[in-house]
Amino acid sequence: MDPLAKLVAIEEIKRLKARYFRCVDTKDWVGLATVFTPDAIFDLRAVNSVPNPLTGAVEPPISQSDADVYRGRYAVLAMIHAAVETLVTVHHGHTPEIEITSETTAAGVWAMEDVIRNAPDAPPLSIDGYGHYHETYERLDGVWAIKTTRITRLYVRRG
Amino acid sequence: MDPLAKLVAIEEIKRLKARYFRCVDTKDWVGLATVFTPDAIFDLRAVNSVPNPLTGAVEPPISQSDADVYRGRYAVLAMIHAAVETLVTVHHGHTPEIEITSETTAAGVWAMEDVIRNAPDAPPLSIDGYGHYHETYERLDGVWAIKTTRITRLYVRRG
Amino acid sequence: MDPLAKLVAIEEIKRLKARYFRCVDTKDWVGLATVFTPDAIFDLRAVNSVPNPLTGAVEPPISQSDADVYRGRYAVLAMIHAAVETLVTVHHGHTPEIEITSETTAAGVWAMEDVIRNAPDAPPLSIDGYGHYHETYERLDGVWAIKTTRITRLYVRRG
Numbered sequence: 001m002d003p004l005a006k007l008v009a010i011e012e013i014k015r016l017k018a019r020y021f022r023c024v025d026t027k028d029w030v031g032l033a034t035v036f037t038p039d040a041i042f043d044l045r046a047v048n049s050v051p052n053p054l055t056g057a058v059e060p061p062i063s064q065s066d067a068d069v070y071r072g073r074y075a076v077l078a079m080i081h082a083a084v085e086t087l088v089t090v091h092h093g094h095t096p097e098i099e100i101t102s103e104t105t106a107a108g109v110w111a112m113e114d115v116i117r118n119a120p121d122a123p124p125l126s127i128d129g130y131g132h133y134h135e136t137y138e139r140l141d142g143v144w145a146i147k148t149t150r151i152t153r154l155y156v157r158r159g
Numbered sequence: 160m161d162p163l164a165k166l167v168a169i170e171e172i173k174r175l176k177a178r179y180f181r182c183v184d185t186k187d188w189v190g191l192a193t194v195f196t197p198d199a200i201f202d203l204r205a206v207n208s209v210p211n212p213l214t215g216a217v218e219p220p221i222s223q224s225d226a227d228v229y230r231g232r233y234a235v236l237a238m239i240h241a242a243v244e245t246l247v248t249v250h251h252g253h254t255p256e257i258e259i260t261s262e263t264t265a266a267g268v269w270a271m272e273d274v275i276r277n278a279p280d281a282p283p284l285s286i287d288g289y290g291h292y293h294e295t296y297e298r299l300d301g302v303w304a305i306k307t308t309r310i311t312r313l314y315v316r317r318g
Numbered sequence: 319m320d321p322l323a324k325l326v327a328i329e330e331i332k333r334l335k336a337r338y339f340r341c342v343d344t345k346d347w348v349g350l351a352t353v354f355t356p357d358a359i360f361d362l363r364a365v366n367s368v369p370n371p372l373t374g375a376v377e378p379p380i381s382q383s384d385a386d387v388y389r390g391r392y393a394v395l396a397m398i399h400a401a402v403e404t405l406v407t408v409h410h411g412h413t414p415e416i417e418i419t420s421e422t423t424a425a426g427v428w429a430m431e432d433v434i435r436n437a438p439d440a441p442p443l444s445i446d447g448y449g450h451y452h453e454t455y456e457r458l459d460g461v462w463a464i465k466t467t468r469i470t471r472l473y474v475r476r477g
Binding site: 003004007010050051052053054055059094095096097098109111113130132154155 | 322325326329332333335336337339340343344345402403404405406407408410411412433435437438439440
């Protein structure tokens with residue numbers, strides 16, 4: 001691909017991920033459905049595992065359970081819906097590293113922060129998480145979508 | 160517009176908004192004056208209203224008062240000056256979705272976080288806010304500026 | 319430079335800084351070594367100094383010590399290694415303002431947030447910092463690297 005086409009694709013993928021964050025946090029389920037490929041995979045096996053810089057270990061160990069890997073657009077959407085529907089959530093993505101690997105495929109890493117709170121009047125819940133999304137993208141009918149995504153963590157604060 | 164001109168405009172608008180954030184937080188009033196069009200509008204009616212995911216309601220209800228809509232560059236600048244002059248502030252913008260609608264007009268949504276503190280030695284004040292800016296931009300004499308901006312909230316923590 | 323080459327350079331510099339953040343926080347020392355020019359300078363003289371919006375003063379005053387300026391890639395890497403090796407760290411960069419000044423030189427400002435914690439089981443340490451990176455970049459053998467970087471602060475919360 002020529003440099004201009006690559007830059008256009010990178011900007012489209014940045015907007016795609018921006019839409020993902022905005023739709024999750026505004027609970028825009030119709031908008032969110034457009035973000036993923038039909039065969040999308042969302043891998044949450046490492047979502048609770050934080051590296052300890054003193055020991056080098058990841059604690060708790062990364063899940064080996066396939067139940068923590070959501071396969072197919074509607075399984076992914078149902079997981080997100082169940083996870084955030086009744087909560088106040090803020091998901092922010094930072095400093096994307098997007099690699100266009102062909103006219104229809106790409107990969108990317110995003111730094112992220114998420115802020116999770118219970119709704120007003122519900123029992124207090126407070127989780128602030130930091131880490132990265134590791135993703136691949138596919139261009140279907142001219143539109144980029146998220147094909148695979150996997151979360152790793154740097155730090156989680158529970159209040 | 161051709162794809163290259165669109166990408167140039169998108170990058171210029173990202174830098175415009177970056178300058179807005181930097182000038183607000185470093186109290187650079189001269190720099191901030193260059194950010195807005197002469198007829199700029201800053202709509203703060205929803206700045207304190209947070210959606211409750213359990214009830215679907217926005218609480219408190221969005222203001223209906225026209226006094227919360229600042230009209231004209233100097234009214235906007237005076238409002239920002241009065242709001243932040245004596246405070247420590249950090250405003251961060253994330254994952255812009257910029258749409259170039261013509262050679263001289265554009266629209267955009269930014270995720271945002273703001274951190275507001277009182278100055279050292281002043282009575283403690285702590286507000287951490289999260290939400291979105293909904294904006295339009297205009298290109299005047301070849302330079303992009305913010306024409307309208309409206310804040311919506313996801314979550315506010317007062318300490 | 320033509321507009322397309324400038325946009326390509328801007329995107330490369332954004333990815334460069336993204337790699338800096340990711341390598342610092344994942345303790346990827348091999349990756350981090352590729353981020354700086356051989357003559358890189360990291361200026362930490364202002365890293366603890368916060369402006370007071372009521373008095374206009376910066377408190378404590380900015381260091382005048384040359385010991386707070388790290389000169390040369392390996393001095394910079396050693397400083398970062400010593401500073402973060404045993405800590406949980408999250409460094410996020412926002413809204414870059416990148417200026418390409420020639421085919422091989424550029425300058426940039428990044429808004430930033432850093433989250434510093436002690437490792438699990440170590441005595442609690444909590445520092446949340448906000449400010450800006452002020453940087454220059456150089457293109458060596460076709461690859462952009464950080465040539466100079468200087469941190470200024472808006473706010474630091476110690477817990």
